[in-house]
Amino acid sequence: MGNRNALAIVATHLHFDHVGAARELVNRLNTPFMVHRLDWELRDIFNELATEWGFPKPELPEPTFIDDGSELPLGLKVIHTPGHTPGSISIVGDDFILTGDTLFEGSVGRTDLPGGNMDRLRDSVCKLYRELPDYFIVYPGHGPPTTIGEEKLNNLIIPMEACLGETGNNFYEQPE
Protein backbone atom coordinates (compact mmCIF):
# COMPACT_ATOMS: atom_id res chain seq x y z
CA MET A 1 0.00 0.00 0.00
CA GLY A 2 1.43 3.39 -0.97
CA ASN A 3 2.07 5.91 1.74
CA ARG A 4 -0.63 8.51 1.52
CA ASN A 5 0.75 10.43 4.49
CA ALA A 6 -2.37 10.13 6.62
CA LEU A 7 -2.02 12.61 9.49
CA ALA A 8 -5.01 11.70 11.67
CA ILE A 9 -8.08 9.51 11.83
CA VAL A 10 -10.93 11.83 12.83
CA ALA A 11 -14.29 10.34 13.84
CA THR A 12 -17.32 12.50 13.01
CA HIS A 13 -19.05 10.36 15.66
CA LEU A 14 -18.63 6.94 17.22
CA HIS A 15 -21.33 4.86 15.49
CA PHE A 16 -19.85 1.54 14.43
CA ASP A 17 -20.48 2.13 10.72
CA HIS A 18 -18.02 5.05 10.94
CA VAL A 19 -15.32 3.68 13.23
CA GLY A 20 -15.31 -0.09 12.62
CA ALA A 21 -11.88 0.14 10.97
CA ALA A 22 -10.45 2.89 13.19
CA ARG A 23 -8.10 0.74 15.21
CA GLU A 24 -6.68 -1.06 12.22
CA LEU A 25 -6.13 2.24 10.40
CA VAL A 26 -4.52 3.88 13.41
CA ASN A 27 -2.21 0.89 13.90
CA ARG A 28 -1.19 0.75 10.26
CA LEU A 29 -0.81 4.45 9.71
CA ASN A 30 0.46 5.36 13.17
CA THR A 31 -1.78 8.40 13.48
CA PRO A 32 -3.78 9.88 16.36
CA PHE A 33 -7.47 8.97 16.65
CA MET A 34 -9.55 12.08 17.23
CA VAL A 35 -13.05 12.10 18.68
CA HIS A 36 -15.35 14.30 20.77
CA ARG A 37 -15.41 13.38 24.44
CA LEU A 38 -19.23 13.18 24.59
CA ASP A 39 -19.27 10.34 22.06
CA TRP A 40 -16.31 8.63 23.70
CA GLU A 41 -18.34 8.45 26.93
CA LEU A 42 -21.10 6.60 25.05
CA ARG A 43 -18.78 4.17 23.23
CA ASP A 44 -20.02 1.06 25.08
CA ILE A 45 -23.65 1.88 24.30
CA PHE A 46 -22.82 2.58 20.65
CA ASN A 47 -20.82 -0.63 20.35
CA GLU A 48 -23.81 -2.58 21.69
CA LEU A 49 -25.72 -1.35 18.63
CA ALA A 50 -23.20 -3.12 16.43
CA THR A 51 -23.89 -6.38 18.25
CA GLU A 52 -27.66 -5.86 18.08
CA TRP A 53 -27.46 -5.33 14.32
CA GLY A 54 -25.16 -8.29 13.73
CA PHE A 55 -21.91 -6.43 13.09
CA PRO A 56 -18.59 -7.00 14.86
CA LYS A 57 -18.05 -4.76 17.85
CA PRO A 58 -15.50 -2.05 17.00
CA GLU A 59 -12.36 -1.98 19.10
CA LEU A 60 -11.40 1.63 19.41
CA PRO A 61 -7.90 3.12 19.61
CA GLU A 62 -6.88 5.47 22.40
CA PRO A 63 -8.55 8.83 21.76
CA THR A 64 -7.29 12.35 21.37
CA PHE A 65 -10.21 14.62 22.26
CA ILE A 66 -11.37 17.39 19.95
CA ASP A 67 -14.09 19.98 20.45
CA ASP A 68 -15.69 22.97 18.76
CA GLY A 69 -12.91 25.10 17.26
CA SER A 70 -10.20 22.43 17.40
CA GLU A 71 -7.69 22.75 14.59
CA LEU A 72 -6.87 19.64 12.59
CA PRO A 73 -4.00 18.94 10.19
CA LEU A 74 -4.17 20.52 6.70
CA GLY A 75 -5.91 23.64 8.02
CA LEU A 76 -9.16 21.78 8.70
CA LYS A 77 -11.32 22.84 11.63
CA VAL A 78 -13.85 21.17 13.92
CA ILE A 79 -17.43 22.39 14.44
CA HIS A 80 -19.37 20.61 17.18
CA THR A 81 -22.70 19.61 15.60
CA PRO A 82 -24.57 17.55 18.22
CA GLY A 83 -27.98 15.99 17.61
CA HIS A 84 -27.41 12.73 15.74
CA THR A 85 -25.14 11.93 18.69
CA PRO A 86 -24.03 14.25 21.53
CA GLY A 87 -20.44 14.32 20.28
CA SER A 88 -21.06 14.55 16.53
CA ILE A 89 -18.65 16.92 14.82
CA SER A 90 -18.29 18.31 11.31
CA ILE A 91 -14.96 19.06 9.63
CA VAL A 92 -14.62 22.35 7.79
CA GLY A 93 -12.19 23.11 4.96
CA ASP A 94 -11.76 26.10 2.63
CA ASP A 95 -14.84 25.47 0.54
CA PHE A 96 -16.27 22.21 1.85
CA ILE A 97 -17.54 20.50 4.98
CA LEU A 98 -17.65 16.84 6.02
CA THR A 99 -20.88 16.44 7.97
CA GLY A 100 -20.84 12.80 9.08
CA ASP A 101 -24.45 11.86 9.88
CA THR A 102 -25.53 15.43 10.72
CA LEU A 103 -26.57 16.66 7.25
CA PHE A 104 -27.28 14.62 4.12
CA GLU A 105 -28.47 15.51 0.65
CA GLY A 106 -32.17 16.18 1.23
CA SER A 107 -32.18 14.83 4.78
CA VAL A 108 -30.52 14.74 8.19
CA GLY A 109 -29.26 12.04 10.55
CA ARG A 110 -31.69 10.01 12.63
CA THR A 111 -32.15 11.08 16.24
CA ASP A 112 -33.83 7.97 17.66
CA LEU A 113 -30.60 6.21 18.66
CA PRO A 114 -29.07 6.64 22.16
CA GLY A 115 -28.05 10.25 22.79
CA GLY A 116 -29.94 11.55 19.74
CA ASN A 117 -31.88 14.82 20.04
CA MET A 118 -33.89 16.49 17.26
CA ASP A 119 -33.84 20.00 18.76
CA ARG A 120 -30.08 19.90 19.05
CA LEU A 121 -29.75 18.52 15.53
CA ARG A 122 -31.86 21.38 14.21
CA ASP A 123 -29.72 23.93 16.06
CA SER A 124 -26.58 22.32 14.62
CA VAL A 125 -27.85 22.26 11.04
CA CYS A 126 -29.08 25.86 11.39
CA LYS A 127 -25.65 26.88 12.67
CA LEU A 128 -24.07 25.42 9.52
CA TYR A 129 -26.57 27.28 7.34
CA ARG A 130 -25.83 30.55 9.13
CA GLU A 131 -22.08 30.26 9.32
CA LEU A 132 -21.14 28.75 5.95
CA PRO A 133 -21.46 30.26 2.46
CA ASP A 134 -24.04 28.75 0.11
CA TYR A 135 -21.33 27.51 -2.29
CA PHE A 136 -19.76 25.24 0.37
CA ILE A 137 -19.80 21.61 -0.78
CA VAL A 138 -21.25 19.21 1.77
CA TYR A 139 -19.73 15.72 1.85
CA PRO A 140 -22.03 13.63 4.09
CA GLY A 141 -21.18 10.36 5.79
CA HIS A 142 -23.75 8.63 3.55
CA GLY A 143 -24.99 9.46 0.06
CA PRO A 144 -23.95 11.97 -2.58
CA PRO A 145 -22.42 15.43 -2.01
CA THR A 146 -24.57 18.54 -2.01
CA THR A 147 -24.11 22.22 -1.11
CA ILE A 148 -25.16 24.39 1.82
CA GLY A 149 -27.29 26.55 -0.52
CA GLU A 150 -29.07 23.51 -1.93
CA GLU A 151 -29.92 22.15 1.52
CA LYS A 152 -31.10 25.52 2.84
CA LEU A 153 -33.74 25.47 0.11
CA ASN A 154 -34.54 21.82 -0.44
CA ASN A 155 -33.71 19.79 2.66
CA LEU A 156 -36.89 17.86 3.48
CA ILE A 157 -36.38 17.77 7.25
CA ILE A 158 -34.47 20.93 8.15
CA PRO A 159 -34.52 23.60 5.42
CA MET A 160 -33.46 27.18 6.28
CA GLU A 161 -37.14 27.92 6.86
CA ALA A 162 -37.02 25.69 9.94
CA CYS A 163 -34.28 27.89 11.38
CA LEU A 164 -36.20 31.12 11.28
CA GLY A 165 -38.61 30.53 14.18
CA GLU A 166 -37.94 30.92 17.88
CA THR A 167 -35.40 28.51 19.27
CA GLY A 168 -36.87 25.70 21.29
CA ASN A 169 -39.89 25.26 19.03
CA ASN A 170 -40.51 21.80 17.71
CA PHE A 171 -40.97 22.18 13.99
CA TYR A 172 -40.86 18.48 13.32
CA GLU A 173 -42.03 15.43 15.13
CA GLN A 174 -39.38 13.21 16.64
CA PRO A 175 -39.15 10.06 14.46
CA GLU A 176 -40.81 7.03 16.06
Ligand SMILES: [Zn+2]
Ligand atom coordinates in the same frame (compact mmCIF):
# COMPACT_ATOMS: atom_id res chain seq x y z
ZN1 LIG B 1 -24.40 7.62 12.84
Ligand SMILES: [Zn+2]
Ligand atom coordinates in the same frame (compact mmCIF):
# COMPACT_ATOMS: atom_id res chain seq x y z
ZN1 LIG C 1 -23.72 6.50 9.61
